[in-house]
Amino acid sequence: MLYGGPLKHFCVPGMNCYSCPGALGACPVGALQNALTARRRRFPFYVFGYLLAAGVIAGRFICGWLCLFGLVQELLYKIPVPKIRIPEKIDRKLRYLKYAVLVVLVIGLPLFWRSPYGSGTPFFCKFLCPVGTLEGGVPLVLLNRALRPALGWLFRWKMLLLLLCVLSSMVIYRPFCKYICPLGAFYSLFQKISVVRIEVNTDACIRCGTCAGACAMNVRPDQAPNSTECIRCGECIRACPAGALSFSCAGKEILGSGKKQRKKVTVK
Amino acid sequence: MKEKQRKTGTMLVLAAALGMCIFGAVNGEAEEVFLKAVKICMECIGLG
Incomplete structure (x- = not known):
């Protein structure tokens, strides 16, 4: 059901769940967490180097032009419903949230919260990422009857988050990019020096x-x-x-x- | 930030990034990315 060709050795620069039936490349956040949760702890040179290169070449140009989930939010915002402008004071504070997501959910917890068997959990992918639900979860569950009996509280939680993301994207411009996205947070660190x-x-x-x-x-x-x-x-x-x-x-x-x-x- | 300093910083980070990518790929990390990406990730889709 998933593409299994050689392109999956490489990450795409934007948010892209590799469990999406249409994905040709790997997700950089998923690949980073996968490396961090491995039993044998070692620095993820390949994925980190890739993220560093993408950040220093393009910075958040990737968010604006190469991210599929960014496009989804952009299109949702075009739906003609009344828009909300978050007060500047709150907006400015909320923007730091994505850095917390990067440090805590993408790096910290997967690296240090270990099961008795020594492996970690990809906290961001598992508990927060709406991209995986939209691109992977929904199409796979629709296409595959065998997966349906396995649906439980986690799937319902992720569907709720996806629904919140979709609804908020209609009234707020790119809320996931502004406040949650750990990839955008990482790339933003290189904005000042990007090519x-x-x-x-x-x-x-x-x-x-x-x-x-x-x-x-x-x-x-x-x-x-x-x-x-x-x-x-x-x-x-x-x-x-x-x-x-x-x-x-x-x-x-x-x-x-x-x-x-x-x-x-x-x-x- | 002065232009020259910025360009030097860019080149240094880019060189380090490419070096890490090559080092990681040589050590089999690209294969690990591939093996994860070709299977359904249960956590990602909300089943794990």
Whole structure:
């Protein structure tokens, strides 16, 4: 039922449950937890190196452009229902939650909470990840009658979390990416040094704030173009009336708004 | 952050990342990823 070809030696950069019948690659968070829960403790060089490389090359550009679950949330947000804007104070605090998920559920507990037989439990995958439920659990249970008698409280708990995620995604922009995703949390650590980034031409910027208004992640691209919360969706680049923002790769502009940059005029 | 420092940091982290990937793959970690990814992960789908 699952693809079993050689591509599964490699992780994909975004959240992608490897139990999904359509998955061609491995999930980086799942692979990391699998390595951490092994009986024989050793540093997961392969997966950690992969995550490090993906983070330093693209940062959260992956969240904006390469994550399937991000796309699902993006599409759900397009459903025309009233939207909720979380107050800034609460929003700012909630954003730290994803770092706690990364440190506690993805790394800490799988590494240190051991069964009497010496193996750990992938806490994030098992108790929290709605991606596994959506991409793996639901299709596998629908396609495979033999799995249905095994459904218990854990499946119901994960379905509840998935439902919460789906409903909240309709009213809040990418709530899982903003508050929960441990992969986004990891990649965000490399935003400041990543190869793909957003650049501001400070001479062309007219400080009108249009970019901040266009940003659904509540970032000020003119002041912090490589903020840890920026998923590099490019909306600010498109919105900038002065053409002051652009994507750059290794210091070279690769994609601007196509607008002619204005020269800054100093009034004496 | 100065541009030169940033670029140096990027190159160092990237080199370390590629080194870790190669080291891990040589030590059979890619095979472990493969073996986990080709089977249904019961925990991931909520059955484990």
